[in-house]
Amino acid sequence: MRRRELAWVGKAMLLLLIAVVLQTMVVSRVSVLGVTADLLLILTVIVGLGRGSLEGAIFGFCVGIVHDTIFFQTLGVHALIFVLVGYFVGIFLARFGTVNLWAVFIITGASSFAAQLVFGLFQYAIGPRAEFFTVVGAQMIPEAVFDALIAVPICALLMRMRVISIPGSEQTAAAKGGE
Amino acid sequence: MPRNKVAWRRLVFVVLIIASLALLTVSFRETDSGPVHAIQQAGVSMLSPLQTWGARAAKPFQDGYTWIRTLWSAHEEAERLAAELQQLQGEAAKLREQAEENERLRGLLEFQDKGTFPEGTEFVAARVIGKSPTRWEAWIEIDKGTADGIQIDQAVVGATPSASASLSGKGLVGKVVSVYPHMARVQLITDAESSVAAKIQGPRAEGIIVGSVSGQLTMDYVDRDILVDPKRIIVTSGYGGVYPPAIPIGIVANVGEEDVSAYKEIEVQGFVDFRVLEEVMVLIVPAAANGDSTATTFSPTTSTSSPASTGSTTSTTSTNSTTTTTLTSTRQ
Numbered sequence: 001m002r003r004r005e006l007a008w009v010g011k012a013m014l015l016l017l018i019a020v021v022l023q024t025m026v027v028s029r030v031s032v033l034g035v036t037a038d039l040l041l042i043l044t045v046i047v048g049l050g051r052g053s054l055e056g057a058i059f060g061f062c063v064g065i066v067h068d069t070i071f072f073q074t075l076g077v078h079a080l081i082f083v084l085v086g087y088f089v090g091i092f093l094a095r096f097g098t099v100n101l102w103a104v105f106i107i108t109g110a111s112s113f114a115a116q117l118v119f120g121l122f123q124y125a126i127g128p129r130a131e132f133f134t135v136v137g138a139q140m141i142p143e144a145v146f147d148a149l150i151a152v153p154i155c156a157l158l159m160r161m162r163v164i165s166i167p168g169s170e171q172t173a174a175a176k177g178g179e
Numbered sequence: 180m181p182r183n184k185v186a187w188r189r190l191v192f193v194v195l196i197i198a199s200l201a202l203l204t205v206s207f208r209e210t211d212s213g214p215v216h217a218i219q220q221a222g223v224s225m226l227s228p229l230q231t232w233g234a235r236a237a238k239p240f241q242d243g244y245t246w247i248r249t250l251w252s253a254h255e256e257a258e259r260l261a262a263e264l265q266q267l268q269g270e271a272a273k274l275r276e277q278a279e280e281n282e283r284l285r286g287l288l289e290f291q292d293k294g295t296f297p298e299g300t301e302f303v304a305a306r307v308i309g310k311s312p313t314r315w316e317a318w319i320e321i322d323k324g325t326a327d328g329i330q331i332d333q334a335v336v337g338a339t340p341s342a343s344a345s346l347s348g349k350g351l352v353g354k355v356v357s358v359y360p361h362m363a364r365v366q367l368i369t370d371a372e373s374s375v376a377a378k379i380q381g382p383r384a385e386g387i388i389v390g391s392v393s394g395q396l397t398m399d400y401v402d403r404d405i406l407v408d409p410k411r412i413i414v415t416s417g418y419g420g421v422y423p424p425a426i427p428i429g430i431v432a433n434v435g436e437e438d439v440s441a442y443k444e445i446e447v448q449g450f451v452d453f454r455v456l457e458e459v460m461v462l463i464v465p466a467a468a469n470g471d472s473t474a475t476t477f478s479p480t481t482s483t484s485s486p487a488s489t490g491s492t493t494s495t496t497s498t499n500s501t502t503t504t505t506l507t508s509t510r511q
Contacts, residue, residue, distance in 0.1 A: 020226075025230070025236065034454075035314075065202075069223070070222065070226050072357075076199045076200065076205075076206055080196065083196060134393050135392060
């Protein structure tokens, strides 16, 4: 049991390292409709779905710290947002039990939108003011859709590589340790 | 037992939330040289080579994509350029007239002859290695830093790949807001926190160009009694001490007026296409040249970025901060 947990921590760290490299080298340079995907958020959602709320929240916290560091944003903002995302995605998994790739698409889209909404409120509080629906149309919805589209193949790839296992119809959330 | 497990999860969740909020508080409260910012700067410095490699690796693909896109819109582009050429030929004739007139005026007023940039200005060419991930902020990262003589508040100009020999595509990009040994962050003029003092050529109307989250540039504080025609060229006025005078910014796209406002609100079409910026030039202006512009009492050009949104290495002179504050309250 202990070895399995250690193996998972190692996997998570490796996953985070690869995500940071891909985000800075590739993903940040691919812009669709003026927005870029957030690989770190996508991974937080996938970990939340695959491992439950506790691991989702812890992974989200670490990823958030890294996100704030690499993009030089106020330290703690994304840590807070990603903790909420990881935790509540895990809670969702525990409530509904099974998740397929369509659900990954929808959950990632909703999480991305919610995360941007919280970040937007934070930005609004500290400085830049913008018309709400302009930001929703130009930034939040396109990025949420983009994140959701990217999340599906990433999730499928990670499941195929057995890095993560998302509960299927035969597995219950309880078996995976969801809240 | 399951009950304990649930309690444990909730406890960890609450601890993480508190840790995040504590980090946020520390990040806001500490100075630029505090430990949290030092760790962030170290992280950014570690990642800057990665971004440089990424930029180099992505270049061939970006070039390929640009080539295909250019091919796709070649016909449309040709028509647009023909129209632009026609307009510019007219502009050129006018400019020749104005140049001759300027020569005479220059002699009369004993103005010192100068080019677009102040005399003695040095240029540092830099490659764009990163861009802001969201529309909330508009910045780019460049591969030159303190080791190359870059400092905070230096003006940055650029030319988009489609720039021709004319003014189109060339102009002001922004200013350096934070700098590291081998990289620097440049706040674009389209950033919602940016403001640049500008003049409209022709009527010589003065105002302030502000950015927005949508990327739209707007020139505000232009006296409503001054007649402003569309297509007029807008340049920096040089007031405020950050941006040297006479750097092209864009053209007047649309002029708006409201009965209740004492000012015109002018939509500005920037010369630079910020989406496809690949190389820029940082202007290292001699202190004396900047001193001329700061001596004026006109309000304020430089933007003040909140430490939280751009990283706390951002700094502006106290004069600039004060004047911007004054302006903000005027707007409200």
